Amino acid sequence: MAQIIDGKAIAKGIRARIKDETAELKKCDVTPGLAVVLVGDDPASRVYVTMKEKACAEAGIFSDEHKLPAETSEEQLLELVAQLNADERIDGILVQLPLPGHIDESKVLEAISPKKDVDGFHPYNVGRLATGNPLFKPCTPYGVMKMLEHAGVNLTGADVVVVGRSNIVGKPVALMCLAQHATVTICHSRTRDLAQRVRAADVVIAAVGRPEMIKGEWIKPGATVIDVGINRVGEKKLVGDVEFAAASEKAAAITPVPGGVGPMTIAMLLQNTLESAKRRASGCGCGK
Numbered sequence: 001m002a003q004i005i006d007g008k009a010i011a012k013g014i015r016a017r018i019k020d021e022t023a024e025l026k027k028c029d030v031t032p033g034l035a036v037v038l039v040g041d042d043p044a045s046r047v048y049v050t051m052k053e054k055a056c057a058e059a060g061i062f063s064d065e066h067k068l069p070a071e072t073s074e075e076q077l078l079e080l081v082a083q084l085n086a087d088e089r090i091d092g093i094l095v096q097l098p099l100p101g102h103i104d105e106s107k108v109l110e111a112i113s114p115k116k117d118v119d120g121f122h123p124y125n126v127g128r129l130a131t132g133n134p135l136f137k138p139c140t141p142y143g144v145m146k147m148l149e150h151a152g153v154n155l156t157g158a159d160v161v162v163v164g165r166s167n168i169v170g171k172p173v174a175l176m177c178l179a180q181h182a183t184v185t186i187c188h189s190r191t192r193d194l195a196q197r198v199r200a201a202d203v204v205i206a207a208v209g210r211p212e213m214i215k216g217e218w219i220k221p222g223a224t225v226i227d228v229g230i231n232r233v234g235e236k237k238l239v240g241d242v243e244f245a246a247a248s249e250k251a252a253a254i255t256p257v258p259g260g261v262g263p264m265t266i267a268m269l270l271q272n273t274l275e276s277a278k279r280r281a282s283g284c285g286c287g288k
């Protein structure tokens, strides 16, 4: 049976450390500040935004919440982003995705100052990640890398298969694995013989958004499986992109859903906000 990589427990440890470092930073009169912007009433987004606000409060991070109606125009949202860019209390700006269909997502993400882009979605930060000099790493991929580190997985020379090519997870996590000297294959819905690709992988990162699409029997014995998918089936049940029970029979280590990558996403958002605040503090001259 596979070792369970417990994202909830790892995230708890990271959040406790962030709380301590935030308290230290406050001695310089610098309180990390995160603006959280939600447009509309998507129920899942509401849950995630509430989780982010609660995590900020627990860590001593100031959170500035903006819950806007679904009819908010693109212009109004861009105006709010401009205000937050200029607000000195704010180290990070997070616009919860997805946005309502009438708003151009890329326009909004590009309006966020790259220095406050704690999601790491601005093309400037995407470019810095791609060139091996990241300013902010996107939170979910950053969390995935922390989980691999905790599980003691050495990526040098390892065959990593990423299933999914989204800008938020698939592409950045592939770049991060490459930066750690893995041989990376990105697969997607049109990949021919996905099973064969997965069978060859030392590490499988599933981020395709389809419930249990990756079959347990595809997993190479001794592989590490990171399941980024969070799919709601029926009323309440959450499942990942991987057939968990069957994959656990073959893998050496696997992440659960829930309690895997999800909690790490929130922990790494706090980490990015703290890093941003530390950059602000580095100019204050108090030596902390």
Ligand SMILES: Nc1nc2c(c(=O)[nH]1)N[C@@H](CN(C=O)c1ccc(C(=O)N[C@@H](CCC(=O)O)C(=O)O)cc1)CN2
Pocket: 047, 048, 051, 094, 095, 096, 097, 098, 119, 139, 140, 230, 238, 257, 258, 259, 260, 261, 262, 263, 264, 265, 266
């Ligand atoms: N601006 C952003 N938007 C979105 C991001 C993001 O990183 N930045 N990622 C996802 C959603 N997300 C964070 O925003 C997120 C998803 C899931 C979890 C989580 O902890 N899930 C729990 C289960 C919670 C439940 O019951 O539904 C788990 O997996 O254990 C945290 C954050 C899309 N949008």
